[in-house]
Amino acid sequence: MHEEIIHTNNTSKEKQNYTMLELGSTPAYGWPAFKQVVKRSLSRELFVGLWLTIKEMGKTLFLGGKHTTQYPFEKLPISPRYRAIHNMLRLLESGHYRCIGCGLCEKICISNCIAMETRYDENQRKEVSEYTINFGRCIYCGYCAEVCPELAIVHGGRYETASEQRASFSLFDDMLTPIDVLKQQQEFAGFGSVSPNADAAIKKTPLAY
Template sequence: MNNEHFNEQFNDRNVTGDYYLVDIEDYPTDGWAKFKRVVKRTLRGELFVGLGVVLREMIKFNTHTVKYPLEKMPIGPRYRAVHQMKRLWESDTERCIGCGLCEKICISNCIRIDTKLDENSRKEVTEYSINLGRCIFCGYCAEVCPELAITHGGEYENASDQREHFTMYQDMLTPLDQMKAGKQVEFEGFGAITPHEDERVKKTPLAY
């Protein structure tokens, strides 16, 4: 099939065979004709049907309105919101080892991490910040972390009056009082603790 034969169906401009004209009244031009059109549409009942739907929804007692911020919609455990830094469940120390993989894989270039060597020649995180103004919450930083140190929490209220809205390491880290109370949220999968683990695991003498 050559191109000329293929384009014959597009070269035919006669479209009267497949279309039909819709009977539409002429638009009114003077004031009296416009008034008659309003009266006709009103008496037809279309206006009262819409008002009836509104009144029916207003008098319903099972309203679906959420009284925000006193009430919030439930969020799934895998929702990617503001980041959280986890602690070791056994010794309450930080899980982050300062490898820098989260900073390298961040496609929006919003993670900054600085490390140093402590007195035991172990890497220690000195500064860790995430620019939430640039973050697109893709979750790559949480997926690449070998220690499951960084995850996404359910805190999605990150509005700020500054364009550069940074979140520091201490703000994301689980507080010690919540950690001791067992309130740190763990995720199912690799590295997550199993139920009733506190009855089976004994603390080691080493602080890591």
């Protein structure tokens, strides 16, 4: 079988619009190069740089201009969309946990790390009796927070996962907002949160009373 081979020319014929910098000439041999080094080292510019450093050092030491974060005592704020160890939120009004035990997070979890058990409690409500996340398996994909209809499970900013025991973070009560700091609970703005135009998207239904 005969095959025709076609060569295509990819080089563009258009002229490129480069701007050339005027850097002078680079010394080509020993003596001019030595002169350039001496000139640059002993010019005033060196002391301008040193002065800036001394000035900043003074500011940092005496005027409180320190920029170092004292990790782990201090942590930088991170984006609400950052996906770290999960938080379980509470209802601000009643303090009851928001989770309704629907099991969607367990189902959607692609690394199969969420396990929950629910039961019928005395008040004929659904109660979450067991809830664990295996952080050894979790890949922090955020699907659980996205699927949660109540925004009960969300990603927090706690990115340090060093602990003596793997179970340290993974129980429901550990992830739940402590009841005494309920007022500091932040509304989640990351994956799965209510979109800014949510109000506009609501359809009206009739109310006779």
